[in-house]
Amino acid sequence: MNEDMPGRKQGHPLILRADTRKKTRRIVFTITAVVVVLTVGFLVWSLRPIILPIIVGTFAAYICFPLLSLFLRIGIPRPAGILILFGAFFLAVMVIANQIGSIMPDEREWLVLRTRFQYKLNERYRNFMGLGESEQTGNIIYKYFGNDLNRFMDSINQVLHLNKEERLLFMKYRWGFQNKPRIKDRYYEYFLKNTESLRSEDEFKNGAFDEGKGKNGDLKKESNIAVVMEAIKLWIITPLVFLFLLIDDGEIKRFFVSLVPNPYFEVSLAVFDKVNGAIGNYLRGILIESLLVGISYLILLSIIGFELKFAVMIGLIAGIANAIPLLGPAIALAIGSSYALIAENVDSILPFITPDNLIIAVAACVLIVMIMDSALFQPFVVGGAVQIHPLAVFIGVIGGSILFGFAGLILAIPTIVVLKESISTLFRELKNYYII
Known part of the structure; x- marks a missing residue:
């Protein structure tokens, strides 16, 4: 009986239209999903510089969500709780940045550390290989692998060598530049030993300080300011992402769920x-x-x-x-x-x-x-x-x-x-x- 009903017959226009609508929805959904994925991928790739600040802000917000819930349970209004967390986040960032700045080596200390590292690395290498000052001797390791190891050490020294501007700055700091403590004589000897293949000691003593005055320092300051400003422009996104996610109150979640x-x-x-x-x-x-x-x-x-x-x-x-x-x-x-x-x-x-x-x-x-x-x-x-x-x-x-x-x-x-x-x-x- 049911098989004779017009609406149930195979190939009936109502059934065909329903099948067509399903296929159309499926095609539209697939095309939309592909377009969304490609668009998101393109945006992520194009906006790579701001991905890390956004991630940091998002992570910080996720970490603070339980604290916001705790504030609500103990009777603190949501706006006040958000304000407290945002202030704590900003204060924590400032304190951490200040502490990092205080423990990280400054320009003078980096120059000294690189000089010490290069000298000590070469000294340890010579001692390990059994090399004298004339470099005419050596142990069995040096006998078989000396040429390859020497080339490897030369490439490391090329990386560690102070360039012209850095050597001039070292000489300035040697005599107390910018009211910094003078560089110790021992480290100055390391510096001379490292650079003896580049310039003679007399050239550094006689001309380096005067040559380093003027525009080099100004250019370096301008470069540092530009780097700082660029970093500020990028990382200002972090506290904004943190704040907006706390204010959100489930709007993002409701939006995506409504699409299902x-x-x-x-x-x-x-x-x-x-x-x-x-x-x-x-x-x-x-x-x-x-x-x-x-x-x-x-x-x-x-x-x-x-x-x-x-x-x-x-x-x-x-x-x-x-x-x-x-x-x-x-x-x-x-x-x-x-x-x-x-x-x-x-x-x-x-x-x-x-x-x-x-x-x-x-x-x-x-x-x-x-x-x-x-x-x-x-x-x-x-x-x-x-x-x-x-x-x-x-x-x-x-x-x-x-x-x-x-x-x-x-x-x-x-x-x-x-x-x-x-x-x-x-x-x-x-x-x-x-x-x-």
Whole structure:
């Protein structure tokens, strides 16, 4: 009986029109999705310089969302809570920037550090290879690999050599330029030793100071001002992103959920909430983990005899870089070994640590922090957020760095978190609602 009904017959115009509408919607949806993806990709690629400031502002907002919820629960109005968090964010940025500026070496210290590093590197190389002043002798390693190693050291020295302007500045600081302390005689001797292949000592003593006066300093100041202004223009976005996300109050979420068809509304809402919670937990866990890692480096490096200034600097940089897998330990080892190479006096509470074995002590510190991070910090602090396979982390970090550079390194893990939680939650909810 039903088969004879006009509306049910195969090929009836009503059925054909319904099928046509479905196909049309599917085509329109596919084309729209492709256009949106291509547009977003083009915008991301074109706006690469502002990606990192936006990411920092977004991360800071995610970290502060629980605090805003706490303020609301204890009776603080939302506008007042946002104002408190924004003021705290601005104050924290100013304090951190001031502290970083105070511990980072200035222009004079960078020149001295490069000079010391070059001299000590060449000295350690000669001692390790058994070379005398005439460089006519050498051990068995130098006998077989000396030519290749010499070329390698020459390339390093080309990088470390101070250029003309830097050598002139060194000579200025040698005699107390800009009311800075005079450079020690020992470091001046290192400087002369490093530059003896470029110029004679008399030329530096007689003409360098006068030649360095005038426009070089002015050009350098103008260049520094331009760099600072460019950085301000880029990073002014960060506090604005932070503020707008706190003010948002779910508008972005409601907009994207409203685009989802009704049959998938609850599924999309569950996916959005799950991803949102996972990202927030992950970022807060990473923040605490980075803080613990940085403090660990600070304590251990101070114990083995690092100056407090350099221990704080390495702890700060390595702690922040620890958010990117394997980058934190690599940076700590590289900077710590560089400092150990130029260290001449070690004031360690461990009597067996000397300048000769300080590099080994640095490697031991990095290994200890890596063990603490893997065994304690990650399982208890970050482990509750998401579990990501190490291979996925490695591929994601490498792929992100290739595609988007430094911003890709930072975005890699959060992107993997989003994809993992989205896919797992989506399939679970689709099964719960018997859609699949």
